[in-house]
Amino acid sequence: MNLIKLAFRNFFRMKFKLFIALFIGSISILKAQYNNPQYKIIDVEHYKLTLEVNDSTNVINANINVNLQFKQAANEFYLDLVERDSVSGKGMKVDSIYQNNVEVNFKQLNNKLIIYPKHNFPNLTYTYKIKYKGEPKDGLVISKNLHGDRTFFGDNWPNRAKNWFPCVDHPSDKATVEYIIKAPNHYQAIANGFMVEETNISEKRKQYYFKTEVPLPTKVMVVGIAKFAIQNIGEVQNVPVSTWVYPQTKENGFHDFEIAKSVLDFFIEKIGEYPYQKLANVQSKTRFGGMENAGNIFYFEESVTGKQEHEDLIAHEIVHQWFGNSATEIDWSHLWLSEGFATYLTDLYMLEKHGDEVFKTRLRKEKSKVLSFYKQSKTPVVDGKTKDFMKLLNANSYQKGAWVLHMLRDKIGNELFWQGIKEYYNTYKFKNASTKDFKQVMEQVSGKSLELFFNQWLFNVGHPILKTDFIYFRKKLRLTVEQLQEKPFEFPLEIALYYKDGSSEIKTIEVQNKSYAYEIEAKGDVKYIELDPNTKLLFEEEK
Numbered sequence: 297m298n299l300i301k302l303a304f305r306n307f308f309r310m311k312f313k314l315f316i317a318l319f320i321g322s323i324s325i326l327k328a329q330y331n332n333p334q335y336k337i338i339d340v341e342h343y344k345l346t347l348e349v350n351d352s353t354n355v356i357n358a359n360i361n362v363n364l365q366f367k368q369a370a371n372e373f374y375l376d377l378v379e380r381d382s383v384s385g386k387g388m389k390v391d392s393i394y395q396n397n398v399e400v401n402f403k404q405l406n407n408k409l410i411i412y413p414k415h416n417f418p419n420l421t422y423t424y425k426i427k428y429k430g431e432p433k434d435g436l437v438i439s440k441n442l443h444g445d446r447t448f449f450g451d452n453w454p455n456r457a458k459n460w461f462p463c464v465d466h467p468s469d470k471a472t473v474e475y476i477i478k479a480p481n482h483y484q485a486i487a488n489g490f491m492v493e494e495t496n497i498s499e500k501r502k503q504y505y506f507k508t509e510v511p512l513p514t515k516v517m518v519v520g521i522a523k524f525a526i527q528n529i530g531e532v533q534n535v536p537v538s539t540w541v542y543p544q545t546k547e548n549g550f551h552d553f554e555i556a557k558s559v560l561d562f563f564i565e566k567i568g569e570y571p572y573q574k575l576a577n578v579q580s581k582t583r584f585g586g587m588e589n590a591g592n593i594f595y596f597e598e599s600v601t602g603k604q605e606h607e608d609l610i611a612h613e614i615v616h617q618w619f620g621n622s623a624t625e626i627d628w629s630h631l632w633l634s635e636g637f638a639t640y641l642t643d644l645y646m647l648e649k650h651g652d653e654v655f656k657t658r659l660r661k662e663k664s665k666v667l668s669f670y671k672q673s674k675t676p677v678v679d680g681k682t683k684d685f686m687k688l689l690n691a692n693s694y695q696k697g698a699w700v701l702h703m704l705r706d707k708i709g710n711e712l713f714w715q716g717i718k719e720y721y722n723t724y725k726f727k728n729a730s731t732k733d734f735k736q737v738m739e740q741v742s743g744k745s746l747e748l749f750f751n752q753w754l755f756n757v758g759h760p761i762l763k764t765d766f767i768y769f770r771k772k773l774r775l776t777v778e779q780l781q782e783k784p785f786e787f788p789l790e791i792a793l794y795y796k797d798g799s800s801e802i803k804t805i806e807v808q809n810k811s812y813a814y815e816i817e818a819k820g821d822v823k824y825i826e827l828d829p830n831t832k833l834l835f836e837e838e839k
């Protein structure tokens with residue numbers, strides 16, 4: 297997802313919403329699911345959700361078939377589901393549960409739906425049919441859009457799916473999904489996957505049926521029900537692309553999302569086959585700038601301007617279809633495998649489309665975000681300690697992750713970098729991966745050990761903080777480089793020498809030590825030097 301590319305006004309609005317969400321979330325919703333023992337007991341294979349919405353109340357009537365296997369025998373197991381609380385009246389109340397047509401006992405406690413199975417032999421698939429209803433506290437946002445029209449938008453990241461359907465709400469348990477949506481017929485509905493059916497079931501109601509063919513993490517499972525104007529804008533390498541926007545400003549919206557086609561084409565060429573049955577770009581009520589829901593990306597309402605202002609946001613969310621949605625981080629601590637990838641591959645798209653200066657400007661901005669984030673939070677990119685997942689949407693996951701990929705590309709070269717990206721995707725598509733898995737692929741492709749590189753940039757805190765001093769003496773530049781941060785890093789450092797006669801040249805030194813004096817051949821009297829003139833290194837300069 298993207299938090300960054302909002303206009304200022306929206307940015308503050310969104311920050312405020314996030315703040316509210318964090319505040320409420322810290323009480324219950326965002327309590328850590330991390331290393332949850334439940335994932336050792338069951339593996340969900342498929343969800344079939346029937347969801348009925350109406351205009352007179354915000355209560356949803358639903359039933360879901362959850363197909364799952366047991367990994368070990370257990371007297372009880374649970375699915376995540378936010379229960380109805382008596383204070384707000386919101387949350388879900390379960391009416392009945394059947395295991396393969398036999399009714400079973402259950403209870404709802406602490407936002408868990410605890411089920412007592414009749415049988416649970418490992419390696420057999422059981423279907424739990426769960427009937428429930430209630431007004432979602434979150435996750436399925438039922439409200440009015442900026443034109444005052446009623447809308448229903450799923451918005452699950454990180455683990456808010458459990459507000460509207462029972463599930464294992466963790467990126468490591470992926471499943472295929474079907475949705476049967478029943479809604480008043482003045483709406484259109486969209487969801488992940490292929491639309492199999494659209495039927496008028498009565499004078500006033502419609503039924504939609506969507507189905508995915510590949511497994512998804514719950515964070516990107518979604519439905520959207522609203523008054524839409526829909527434009528089919530053709531196919532890109534056999535992938536149908538469409539735009540779903542509010543009808544009041546449809547001309548603007550259709551124009552804004554047209555660029556998605558060339559973005560999609562670029563990334564199919566670079567990464568490999570697109571993982572889903574369609575790409576729909578949807579104007580929505582997501583709390584984020586963009587939310588990469590699989591096959592139907594939801595963008596913030598004000599993204600529609602008619603000026604195509606969000607090319608990089610669109611690119612970012614499209615990258616997520618491969619990285620985050622299809623090749624998914626195994627746990628929240630490896631979030632940079634989603635966000636760092638989306639950020640940097642967007643930078644590379646912008647490089648190809650708009651040239652080197654635009655690319656370098658983006659990198660410099662990203663660098664300054666990393667440096668200022670470091671001043672308030674001394675955490676590594678791979679951060680297993682932060683349990684409030686909203687706080688992982690930070691400059692480490694996005695901009696520092698991007699910079700790590702940038703330095704990796706410099707280290708192994710552009711060609712091997714893209715080969716590695718393709719190889720990593722191909723190995724982990726529709727599965728989960730950790731940082732170590734990515735490292736291993738890049739080591740195989742490049743033939744280099746990347747142990748030190750990954751450790752210092754991703755598992756350690758911080759970056760090089762450099763202090764330099766030089767004198768020119770007898771055709772030699774004597775340069776002292778001091779690393780002021782606690783642990784020394786190892787990296788190549790480019791230095792531009794600017795001579796008194798107006799010429800210049802670039803030299804590269806290998807920095808390893810806390811402090812070291814280098815002797816560099818110089819062809820004349822050096823007036824001044826510049827560190828990293830080509831924007832290749834993530835570092836801070838102490839003047």
Ligand SMILES: [Zn+2]
Pocket residue numbers: 297298612616634635638
């Ligand atoms: Zn993102």
